[in-house]
Amino acid sequence: MTKILRPDAVVIGAGPAGLGAALAAREAGLEEIFLLERDFELGGILPQCIHDGFGSIVFDQVLTGPEYAQRFIDKVERSGIEVFLDTMVLELRSDRSLVAVNSRDGVLRMEPGAVVLAMGCRERTRHQVLIPGYRPAGVICAGAAQRYINIEGLMPGRRVVILGSGDIGLIMARRFTLEGAEVEGVYEIMDHPGGLTRNLVQCLHDFDIPLHLSHTVTFIHGRKRVEAVTVAKVNENRKPIPGTERLVECDTLVLSVGLIPENELSKKAGVVLHPATGGPVVDELMETSVEGIFACGNVVCVFDLVDYVTFTAEVAGRGAAEFVQGRRRWRGEVPVRPGRNVRFVVPQRLRCLDREVELYFRVQRPERSVRVRVLVDGRVVHSRKARMVRPPEMVRASIPAGALNEGVREVVVEVTPDEKEA
Amino acid sequence: MRRKHDFICINCPLSCTVELFEENGEVQEVRGNECAVGEKYAVTEYLDPRRRVTTTVRVRGGVLPVVPVATSAPVPKRLVREVVRALAGVELQAPVEMGQVVMPDILGTGVDVVTTRPLPAKRD
Ligand SMILES: Cc1cc2nc3c(=O)[nH]c(=O)nc-3n(C[C@H](O)[C@H](O)[C@H](O)COP(=O)(O)OP(=O)(O)OC[C@H]3O[C@@H](n4cnc5c(N)ncnc54)[C@H](O)[C@@H]3O)c2cc1C
Ligand code: SF4
Numbered sequence: 001m002t003k004i005l006r007p008d009a010v011v012i013g014a015g016p017a018g019l020g021a022a023l024a025a026r027e028a029g030l031e032e033i034f035l036l037e038r039d040f041e042l043g044g045i046l047p048q049c050i051h052d053g054f055g056s057i058v059f060d061q062v063l064t065g066p067e068y069a070q071r072f073i074d075k076v077e078r079s080g081i082e083v084f085l086d087t088m089v090l091e092l093r094s095d096r097s098l099v100a101v102n103s104r105d106g107v108l109r110m111e112p113g114a115v116v117l118a119m120g121c122r123e124r125t126r127h128q129v130l131i132p133g134y135r136p137a138g139v140i141c142a143g144a145a146q147r148y149i150n151i152e153g154l155m156p157g158r159r160v161v162i163l164g165s166g167d168i169g170l171i172m173a174r175r176f177t178l179e180g181a182e183v184e185g186v187y188e189i190m191d192h193p194g195g196l197t198r199n200l201v202q203c204l205h206d207f208d209i210p211l212h213l214s215h216t217v218t219f220i221h222g223r224k225r226v227e228a229v230t231v232a233k234v235n236e237n238r239k240p241i242p243g244t245e246r247l248v249e250c251d252t253l254v255l256s257v258g259l260i261p262e263n264e265l266s267k268k269a270g271v272v273l274h275p276a277t278g279g280p281v282v283d284e285l286m287e288t289s290v291e292g293i294f295a296c297g298n299v300v301c302v303f304d305l306v307d308y309v310t311f312t313a314e315v316a317g318r319g320a321a322e323f324v325q326g327r328r329r330w331r332g333e334v335p336v337r338p339g340r341n342v343r344f345v346v347p348q349r350l351r352c353l354d355r356e357v358e359l360y361f362r363v364q365r366p367e368r369s370v371r372v373r374v375l376v377d378g379r380v381v382h383s384r385k386a387r388m389v390r391p392p393e394m395v396r397a398s399i400p401a402g403a404l405n406e407g408v409r410e411v412v413v414e415v416t417p418d419e420k421e422a
Numbered sequence: 423m424r425r426k427h428d429f430i431c432i433n434c435p436l437s438c439t440v441e442l443f444e445e446n447g448e449v450q451e452v453r454g455n456e457c458a459v460g461e462k463y464a465v466t467e468y469l470d471p472r473r474r475v476t477t478t479v480r481v482r483g484g485v486l487p488v489v490p491v492a493t494s495a496p497v498p499k500r501l502v503r504e505v506v507r508a509l510a511g512v513e514l515q516a517p518v519e520m521g522q523v524v525m526p527d528i529l530g531t532g533v534d535v536v537t538t539r540p541l542p543a544k545r546d
Contacts, residue, residue: 041485050477050478050538051476062474064476064490064538066539067539069539070539070540149478150478150488152486152488153480178506179506196432197430197431197435197437201430201432202473205430206473206502368436387436387456388436388437
């Protein structure tokens with residue numbers, strides 16, 4: 001029989017979310033914290049994100065991904081947090097017991113006081129996009145291409161077509177170009193770009209890489225290796241328009257078609273997921289529907305800023321400590337509802353009702369000159385002007401301390417046209 | 423001759439298209455920006471656009487074959503490709519420290535190229 005380990009808390013995944021949560025739990029007084037990571041080193045996705053643009057809110061400084069990660073790694077190494085590398089969590093149950101494996105210890109069984117989910121997200125693949133054609137080599141996800149080039153030091157291709165204009169695709173367009181490959185173009189099925197303007201300018205315009213909006217790839221040619229793709233213009237229903245097809249020779253098709261939270265473990269533990277985010281439903285401590293299981297970072301919803309990942313990690317780490325120390329008290333159950341032009345809000349519900357709460361949300365459509373408002377039973381508790389809101393950019397709002405109590409029925413987050421001219 | 427140059431301001435989600443008018447290199451007028459940040463941005467992008475360059479260099483004997491590097495400050499935009507080319511032949515020996523200078527004063531810009539992570543040596 002393998003011995004059962006009983007630490008105060010187990011954190012699954014050591015990206016910025018897991019690193020931040022473990023540190024916060026430690027600072028809040030937990031003694032024994034295990035940080036479990038399947039990769040050979042700490043940092044999650046950040047070691048491969050070698051470009052800069054990380055940390056402007058947390059550190060008031062623009063860092064590269066590895067630099068951002070290193071600040072937390074250094075702290076974790078000095079903290080007494082027990083790190084398990086090359087360790088994969090295979091199973092988590094609703095009583096928080098879990099099974100992990102690595103080559104040094106074999107099978108590890110744990111029954112921690114609290115669990116923090118920090119598994120990040122994974123890329124949508126071609127199966128979820130469904131492009132007809134053969135299944136040749138040379139079709140690759142943007143994040144995988146990033147890993148090949150920036151971690152393994154390998155070039156996946158020489159003549160590249162990119163499908164999807166999300167930030168990772170744009171960043172890889174520049175990266176391939178700098179490494180001497182030719183990026184023929186970026187094709188986006190929507191009529192607006194998916195990534196940030198900063199990346200459109202600095203990754204595409206700077207290198208004269210064309211962006212084709214309302215276009216998609218309709219066929220992949222080549223049996224062993226990609227030889228070409230057919231691209232076509234699409235109509236307003238995103239269906240290819242006959243007669244607009246064009247053959248583009250290339251040896252590599254890079255897919256940048258979105259990320260989805262990685263929740264195989266969460267599902268098996270009975271954690272309730274939210275249809276709009278793809279991640280666990282959480283409260284203001286980032287506690288999921290299963291008691292003592294917390295979640296933070298991209299496993300909850302795809303945050304575009306690593307700073308927000310770190311903020312949610314601090315909340316989850318402190319929440320886990322409160323739970324283990326028997327201090328966590330629920331005073332009610334208040335839903336947080338998306339109102340006008342809001343697609344989803346995290347957290348989705350509030351139960352402690354005793355503190356200031358940061359809310360993160362996405363809008364449904366772009367809108368100019370708006371006011372972001374938070375209403376507690378119809379009373380405005382937060383109102384802020386914004387020049388513009390766009391679906392790719394997460395928006396932040398907050399509920400001030402003292403605005404909540406046991407009697408509150410609902411909180412609504414809405415975006416309304418700004419009537420008062422400033 | 424008066425000429426127009428278009429820039430997209432990257433400083434907030436509004437993404438204003440800013441038009442800059444110039445005659446013989448002298449900025450005369452900036453239009454289309456909804457706030458002062460956009461004017462400053464367009465003028466800088468016209469007169470002296472700079473970028474921080476990030477890439478990787480080879481490492482011998484490390485746990486990974488490459489280490490990420492960056493210019494310690496932004497360099498003129500027109501030099502971005504040249505910076506990457508100048509680093510293509512560089513090979514470091516592990517272990518590599520964080521912030522280790524890989525190439526000082528690259529292309530005479532006064533800016534150093536430094537590593538952005540530590541890379542331990544491979545144990546065998
Ligand atoms: C390609 C790319 C580019 C980006 N660019 C930017 C940018 O320019 N600026 C910015 O602010 N943000 C950027 N982001 C976003 C930012 O990097 C992420 O938001 C952040 O890394 C998410 O952190 P995380 O800890 O939630 O997930 P991750 O960093 O993905 O970490 C999750 C960790 O969990 C581990 N794990 C998963 N399952 C298991 C298991 N079963 N057992 C053990 N370990 C497990 C994984 O190995 C991984 O290390 C980018 C993201 C990507 C993917
Ligand atoms: S000019 Fe001002 S309002 Fe327009 S994008 Fe730039 S910062 Fe935003």
